[in-house]
Amino acid sequence: MIPSRRDFLQTSGWLLVGVGAAAVTGPLTANAQTAGLPRQSAPGATAGPYPDPDFKQLDSWIVIRPDNTATFSVGKTDCGQGTGTAFRQMMADELDIAYDKTTCVMGSTDVTVDQGGSGGSDAIQVDGWPMRRVAAEARRVLLEMASVTFGVPVDQLSVREAVITVTADPSKHVTYGELIGGKRFSVTLTGANIDATTGAAKVKPVQDLKIVGQSPQRYDIPAKVDGSLKWAVDAKLPGMVHARNVKPPVAGATLVSIDESSVRRLPGFIKVVSKGNYVAVVCEREEQAIAAAKQLKVSWQKPTTPPFPASEDLFTYMRSATPTSSQRPNIVGDPDAALAAAVTVVEADYDVPFQGHTAFAPAHAMADPSNGQMTIYSNDMKSYGMRNGVATFLNMPRDRVRVVWMEGPQGYGRTAADDAGFEAAYIAKEIGRPVRVQWMRNEETAWDTKGPAFAVKMRGGLDAQGNLVALEYDARAADYNHVGYNEPETVLIAQLMGVRKATPAAGSAATPSHMYSIPNQRITAHVVGLPMIWETPVRTGNLRDPNGPQSTFAAESFIDEVAAAAKADPAAFRMKLLTASTADDSGFKRARSIAVIKAAVDAYGWDARPSPKPRGAGAGEILTGRGLAYSFRGQTVVAEIAEVEVNRRTGRVWVKRLVCAHDCGLVINPEALRRTIEGGMLHSISRALHEEVQFDTEKVTSVDWTSHPSLTHADTPEKIDVVLVNGDPNPKRPDLPHYGAGETTCKPMIAAVANAIYDATGVRLRRVPFRAARVLAALKEAGV
C-alpha cells in the first residue's frame, strides 16, 4: 500500500539534520513524486560518486516492493503537463498493476537513466516506448517466475492488478511483491540506445490497455496547492549561503574594476566572486546578497560598436543583413512561371519580434560541494545535460557531479535555469559551501533566452477560378549562435569568462508545416545574426516549438489573405488545398489534417462565408470575428479557431472563445491533455497580443511585468472547447501510436487571432504583438 499524502506529510517534513549531503538529501528531495518511497530510493541518498544508472538493466527502471507496490524511474522531467502521471499510466498498464500502487521518480542523474530530460514534446511519443517495453518485460519475467513456482506453463496463468493466478485453479495465486519484492530482477535488456531499450516481451495492443485513456488526477497537484511541495527554489542545506549576479549594465561591456570596499562592511557579506566579465556577490542571507549586488561598485567599459540595432529597427536590419546561412530552397513545379501566369498575385510581409521565456520565477539553483562532489538542485528540464556540462566546466569527473531535478516554474525549452545551475556550481566550488543562486526579475526578463525574431515574405498566385497555383515563402530568422543546452559555451557565466565555441551554432529558420497541395512552390529560409553574438542578452534558444509559432503566423495568415482574395470561406479554402491530392505520409497526416479542421469547424458552429465579415451600418464600438489556422508538429495535427472582440475605440483585442481540434494519436490522459492544450493556446495568445522583447542599442528595456506585459485573468476567454480527434483512417488499429502533445498547440494560434481580427475589422495585422496601440493605429489608418 502506498502511504497516503497525509501519512507522507506526517513522516517526511523538510528536516534539516546533520551536516553534509548524505544526511539531508533524503528529505530534501522527498517531493510529491517520491512521496512514500523508502529513503534509499529517493534521489540523492548517497554521498557519491554517482555513476550512471545502466539503462540495459531492468532494475534501473522498475523496483517492486514486498508490499506489492512499484516505483518507476524514468529519465524525464515534468514541466507541468502531467507527463509523470502519464508515464505511470503507461507503465502500470504494461506491468498489470493498479495505477495507485505505483510511484514515479524522474530526472535525477544518479538514480534515473538518461533519457535526456524533457524537450521537443517527445516524452510520450519517443520515451514512452522504452518505458512501455521495460514494464512489459518486467511482467513477462514475473510470469516466468510464477510458472516455476506453480509448475504450470505461462499460458495457463492470468494476471490482474499485480496478482498472478493459475487460471484453472484460482486458489493458487501469488503477488508480484511475493515473487520479487525487495529483490533485483537482474535482467539485462537490449537496444542500441536508450530509446530502443527493450526486453523479450511485446507491448500490449491498444485494446488491452485499461489505464491508458483514463484520466487519473495528476499526482503532483495536491502538494502544489497545500504548500507542501519542495521546489528547486526551496532547496536548502545547513551552511548554505546566497549569491546574486551583477550583470554588465550594457551588453558587451568589459569589466574594468570592482570596488569591493563598497560592500565589505554590509551585513552578512562573504565574498565577491569574479572572473572575466562575470561578477557575483555572496552573502549569508538572501536579502543581504540582493542588497550587496545592488550596492557593489563595478566600473565597466562600454563596447565601441552597438551590440544590436534598437528593436524598433530590427526588421529593417534583418531584411538587409547578409544571411549567416541559407537552407537549400525547396522548389516544387515552376513557381516563377505560375506567378507570372496568375490572375491575382498576393504579397505580404510578416514580422514577429524576439519573445522571451520570462519564467515566472527567475532562474535559480542550489549547489552543494560537499564530499568533493558537486550536487546541483535544479528545475532545469535537461538535468542530464547540465550534469555533463558542469563536469566539463568545472573540470570534474562526470561521476562526481549529479543534478537532482526538482520542480520549478514553467520552462518550455532552453530557459536560464541552465545558466543558474552552472553559476551555483562555480560559486560553490570557489567558496566551498552550499550556494543558492537566484536571478532578479529584471535580470531574468532581460537576459533569459529568446525565441528568434522572424521576418517573412510571402507571395501567392491565384488562377481565374480562385485556385492557389503558386506559393512562395521566404523567411529570415535572427537565430545565429542559437544557444543549445548545457554545453559550457552556451551558458552566460562561461561566455562572460571568455569561453567561446570555435564555430557558433548555425541556428535555424522554420518553414511552413501544412499538408496543402499547391502545384508550384518555392520555400526558402535564412538565418541572420545580430552584430554581437556572445555575452548578449539578445540570445536565442528553444522556446516552445522554437520557430513554429513564427513561421505558422506568416504561413497561415497568408493562406487567409489568399482565401480573402479568392472571396472564399477560409475553412473551405483550406479543405480544398488538403483534398486536392490523395497522397499521404505514413502517419496519415493529410487525412488527419482534414479531420481536425472538420472537427474544429463543427465544434465552433462555423458559418461558411468569406472574410471579412460584412459590417452593418449600425456596428458599435465592439467588432467581432472568427479566425481559423492549422498546423502540425511531428505527427500531431491541430486546428484552432479564435473568436475575437476588437474595441474600435481602444484597439483592445479580447479572444473571447477558442476551439481546438487536436489529434495526437493514442491519448494517455485526456483531462491532463486538455489542460496542456488550453495552457498552450493561452500562452500563444499572450505572445499574439502582448509579448515583445524591446531594446535600445545598448540593453534590453523590457525588464518586468509592466514593460514586458503578459496575458492576465482579464484576457481569459470565456469559453474554450477542446476536441480530441482520432483521425487515423483505421482508428481502432491495435498499434495506434501515441504522438507528442504540447508544442503543436502553440503553432497556429497567433495566425488564428490575426485572421479573426481581419474577419472582425477587415484590417490585416502583420506585425506581432497585436497590442492595443498597434491595433488602434491600424484601424485608424484603415478608417475603421
Add this chain to the structure above:
Amino acid sequence: MSNIALKVNGRSHTVDVEPSTPLLYVLRNDLGLQGPRFGCGLGQCGACAVIINGIATRSCITPVSSVRAEVTTLEGLATGGTLHPLQQAWIDEQVPACGFCQNGQIMTAKALLDKNPHPTDAQIREGLARTLCRCMTYYRVQAAIRRVAKGAA
C-alpha cells in the same frame, strides 16, 4: 538586526533581522514557510501573496517591521487536516500546470471570496487581474473559483 515579533498561521515567532527585510524572505528562510514564493520582488505578479487583515498582500515588498497583524500563508489555509474549499476545488478542477504561481492564485481568490462570496465572472477577472500565471492556467483558476462560489452558503 533587531528582534521582530510576528504571528503567522496562529503561531508567534520572533526573528532577528533587519527591519526593512521583506516579509517574504523571513517567511521562507527563517520560518520555513515556502508557500509564498519569489516571482518579481516588485509586487507585480502575486507569487508571494499572503493574507494580512483580509487582504492578499505582496510579501516581497512588505517590510517585515511594517506587519501589524497576523499573517496567513498557503500552509495556514487547511484546518485540522482538511483542505480549504479553494484548495480542494484546485484539485477537483486540476488547475495547476507547473504550479509555481498557484500560491498567488489561491491566496488572492481567498481574499476575494472572503469579501464577496458570490462574485460575478467579471469580478473574478478583475479581482485576479494582477495575479499572473505563465502556464496560463487562468481558465481553470476561474472555473475553480466559480466552483467554490457556487458551493458557498
